[in-house]
Amino acid sequence: MNKLICEMCGSNDLIKEDGCFVCQGCGTKYSVEEAKRMMVEGTVDVKGTVKVDNTAFVEKYLQNARRALDKEDWEEVEKYYNLVEQNSPNNMEAVFFSSFGKAMLSMTDSEYYKR
Ligand SMILES: [Zn+2]
CATH class of the missing domain: 2.20.25 (N-terminal domain of TfIIb)
Structure with a gap:
């Protein structure tokens, strides 16, 4: 029992x-x-x-996000910063770059930037 x-x-x-x-x-x-x-x-x-400790995940996502940022791979930037944002809503870097990545993605998606 x-x-x-x-x-x-x-x-x-x-x-x-x-x-x-x-x-x-x-x-x-x-x-x-x-x-x-x-x-x-x-x-x-x-x-x-049991407290969910997602610090390690956030750190990994952040690394991926920054690497994508270096490559100007906006799809990845948006994806990874979104993940960071979900797990760590107060991360200002993620809050900013998830929307920044999204904006850049919609711009580069249009024919305007595809030369
Ligand atoms: Zn008691």
């Missing part, structure tokens, strides 16, 4: 009282239904504090 983990404080010291479970760590009460749900979810992610 899986252990019950308190969603509020992470304690696994829950005791059944008056038809519901009471956390001995913080006093939070859980109904039997909630307790069941927690047990099911607990098998997937016991601690519930």
Whole structure:
């Protein structure tokens, strides 16, 4: 049987009282239904504090984006800076160059620049 983990404080010291479970760590009460749900979810992610660290991805996308920028490959510029922007919305470089790349792409796409 899986252990019950308190969603509020992470304690696994829950005791059944008056038809519901009471956390001995913080006093939070859980109904039997909630307790069941927690047990099911607990098998997937016991601690519930897994933080997605996408720093490495962002760094990789940024490198690709800058390389594309050097080559003036606007399609790639837009693509990679968009990816950076999605993963790191406060990255001003990505915010700027994703739209810059898009603008350049639409310009170079037209016959105007294709000589
Ligand atoms: Zn608790």
